[in-house]
Amino acid sequence: MGMLEGKRGLVTGAGSGLGRETCILAAREGARVGVLDIDPEAAEGTASAVREAGGEAIVCEVDVADASGMESSVARVVECFGGLDWASNNAAGGAGDFKLLHEIDDRTWSRTIDVCLKGVFHGIKYQVPAMLASGGGSIINISSASQFKGEAFLGAYVAAKGGVDALTKTGAAEYSARGIRVNSVAPGGFETPSLIRYFEKFPEFRDRTVAQHAMRRVGRPGEVAEAVIWLASERSSFVTGACLQCDGGVLVNSHML
Numbered sequence: 001m002g003m004l005e006g007k008r009g010l011v012t013g014a015g016s017g018l019g020r021e022t023c024i025l026a027a028r029e030g031a032r033v034g035v036l037d038i039d040p041e042a043a044e045g046t047a048s049a050v051r052e053a054g055g056e057a058i059v060c061e062v063d064v065a066d067a068s069g070m071e072s073s074v075a076r077v078v079e080c081f082g083g084l085d086w087a088s089n090n091a092a093g094g095a096g097d098f099k100l101l102h103e104i105d106d107r108t109w110s111r112t113i114d115v116c117l118k119g120v121f122h123g124i125k126y127q128v129p130a131m132l133a134s135g136g137g138s139i140i141n142i143s144s145a146s147q148f149k150g151e152a153f154l155g156a157y158v159a160a161k162g163g164v165d166a167l168t169k170t171g172a173a174e175y176s177a178r179g180i181r182v183n184s185v186a187p188g189g190f191e192t193p194s195l196i197r198y199f200e201k202f203p204e205f206r207d208r209t210v211a212q213h214a215m216r217r218v219g220r221p222g223e224v225a226e227a228v229i230w231l232a233s234e235r236s237s238f239v240t241g242a243c244l245q246c247d248g249g250v251l252v253n254s255h256m257l
């Protein structure tokens with residue numbers, strides 16, 4: 001029996017990278033999955049991959065920054081699957097070109113916060129009532145290892161991700177007694193389309209990025225999916241308010257080695 005047998009879930013930003021792998025693994029573990037993304041073609045690609053893996057998927061086109069879009073997407077998942085047991089708030093975007101803090105324009109700052117932080121808030125806001133009505137659940141927000149130490153040129157993004165971890169702990173404080181666990185996963189560098197694009201633009205950063213990880217490699221998207229699915233499942237039944245670093249040792253790396 002799969003870890004998520006019969007469980008009804010959704011993933012935001014599911015059209016690519018870590019979100020797509022999470023949907024595919026969830027399907028292999030027996031879940032039905034709502035594939036939410038701003039890019040409907042990308043979401044359809046993920047839904048096809050889920051069906052190929054023997055799972056059931058529905059696609060919802062949504063901008064997570066838009067509260068009403070998130071509300072109707074969650075409602076649609078609940079209507080199609082009959083409830084909601086788990087959700088991963090994974091979508092990120094809007095960070096724009098790399099800029100120092102004093103160079104970031106207001107529009108880029110606001111869009112990054114709206115997608116990466118407010119999008120997670122919108123997720124929690126509409127997922128919680130659906131999970132309470134379903135008898136409990138598990139929410140997994142995707143933050144970033146970069147928020148623990150700050151990251152040059154990514155000011156708005158790391159600020160948003162720090163907010164995601166604060167929101168996660170607050171969600172755990174508010175809902176754990178009512179049967180909803182709220183946790184986050186903080187990835188290090190993962191070879192997803194966004195990181196591949198970054199390496200294409202700045203080839204010299206590949207070796208430096210690898211060297212930042214104590215394991216001396218970047219992650220495979222399926223490795224984050226494993227962490228998310230574990231947190232979504234009952235196997236992590238006493239874990240709430242945690243930030244699970246899935247980062248190949250970025251935060252324990254030593255310059256001595």
Ligand SMILES: NC(=O)c1ccc[n+]([C@@H]2O[C@H](COP(=O)([O-])OP(=O)(O)OC[C@H]3O[C@@H](n4cnc5c(N)ncnc54)[C@H](O)[C@@H]3O)[C@@H](O)[C@H]2O)c1
Pocket residue numbers: 012013014015016017018019036037038039042062063064065090091092093094115142143144145186187188189190191192193194195
């Ligand atoms: N890849 C990494 O190295 C890495 C490292 C740390 C954290 N993360 C985090 O992991 C998550 C997934 O990253 P990824 O590398 O797979 O990204 P990705 O760029 O490959 O995929 C992001 C997906 O989100 C969708 N999206 C963007 N804006 C959206 C919006 N407003 N509403 C709905 N969907 C939207 C995109 O269409 C895309 O399908 C993100 O939260 C990211 O910050 C990734």
